[in-house]
Amino acid sequence: MIKFVTIFGLILLFGVTPCLAQGEHIRRLAAELLVAHGDARVLASQPQMKSLHKKGLNDRLRGSLSGLEILIRLADEEARERRTDAQLVVGRLTFFLRGNNLDEFTKTLSGLIKRYPLATNNILPAILTPARSKQAIEIHQEYCAACHNEPDNNVERPAKNLTLQLKTMAQTEFVARMIIGVRGDPSTGLGNPLSDEEIAALVAYYQAR
Ligand code: HEC
Structure with missing residues (x-):
């Protein structure tokens, strides 16, 4: 990315x-979650997409997951409240993405998006x-x-x-x-x-x- x-x-x-109306880390996390959710939607809804672009989106999602655990921790620190078991949830997301289970992947992200909404x-x-x-x-x-x-x-x-x-x-x-x-x-x-x-x-x- x-x-x-x-x-x-x-x-x-x-x-x-x-x-910065919203804490910097929370904002970054909220944006990452929305983009990952959107990328998964694009992947799921456009099966005819070129395999080149599919790979690009999958790589982007993997990249996003690789930084997510630390981002959740930073956001929770910023909020002074542990809202999420970062390791567990990123483990779940990684498992779903590997298995190409975009449905569960998206649902898990939706839960996080509710917890960390983007202030626009x-x-x-x-x-x-x-x-x-x-x-x-x-x-x-x-x-x-x-x-x-x-x-x-x-x-x-x-x-x-x-x-x-x-x-x-x-x-x-x-x-x-x-x-x-x-x-x-x-x-x-x-x-x-x-x-x-x-x-x-x-x-x-x-x-x-
Ligand atoms: C040197 C070429 C280049 C320039 C200049 C550039 N971008 Fe991009 N931009 C890209 C590429 C390539 C991507 C796709 C990156 C990816 O998929 O990881 C991108 C991604 C983006 C995205 C994310 C799109 C998505 O699908 O999530 C946005 C938004 C964006 N650019 C906006 C801008 C804006 C606004 C400017 C000017 C202020 C700008 N870019 C300047 C090359 C450029």
């Missing part, structure tokens, strides 16, 4: 104003104002379009057309993808360089296109 996208300039141009109040509803439209176009054209506008479908994990992708899923899931799918580069730290307001602008813009 780790991808080094050179969007260093974003930091200089737009500034970083992380608005800084981002949704994504209303497109003229200022946001301008900002989103600038960011998108400068930093996203080159990879995402014309996806190369001959790789395992293509960069998708974001406008089309948003229309295939709940907005909350897309927001989760924006939270964990965009990375900075090693010189800026690997965190997402986009602020919540920038994510909101982009989501509103993709939604309106």
Whole structure:
């Protein structure tokens, strides 16, 4: 899932104003859970998908599970409350994924998603104002379009057309993808360089296109 996208300039141009309404680890966990849930849904509902892309999604899910136990622990520490037996639940998820039991895999994730919901109040509803439209176009054209506008479908994990992708899923899931799918580069730290307001602008813009 780790991808080094050179969007260093974003930091200089737009500034970083992380608005952490929700604890950082809980937010990351909540987003990971929603994306994994969505990826499992895509795998289960599109049996005709190219085997190349199936492998890409399976690898992504495995990657997500490999960091999940520690993420749950960190989120519980942040909440000062042990909500989950992290080892047990990740063991179950790994077992279901290995056995290609996407039904049980998804159900287990749904339980976790209820426990760790993603707070999207800084981002949704994504209303497109003229200022946001301008900002989103600038960011998108400068930093996203080159990879995402014309996806190369001959790789395992293509960069998708974001406008089309948003229309295939709940907005909350897309927001989760924006939270964990965009990375900075090693010189800026690997965190997402986009602020919540920038994510909101982009989501509103993709939604309106
Ligand atoms: C250098 C090429 C490149 C650039 C630039 C880039 N991306 Fe991506 N992006 C990718 C690739 C490749 C993936 C798929 C990664 C994967 O499947 O693990 C991806 C994944 C994503 C995802 C997650 C999609 C999903 O299915 O979960 C989102 C959201 C996203 N990018 C948004 C953006 C935005 C917004 C920008 C601009 C600020 C951007 N990306 C810039 C290549 C790029």
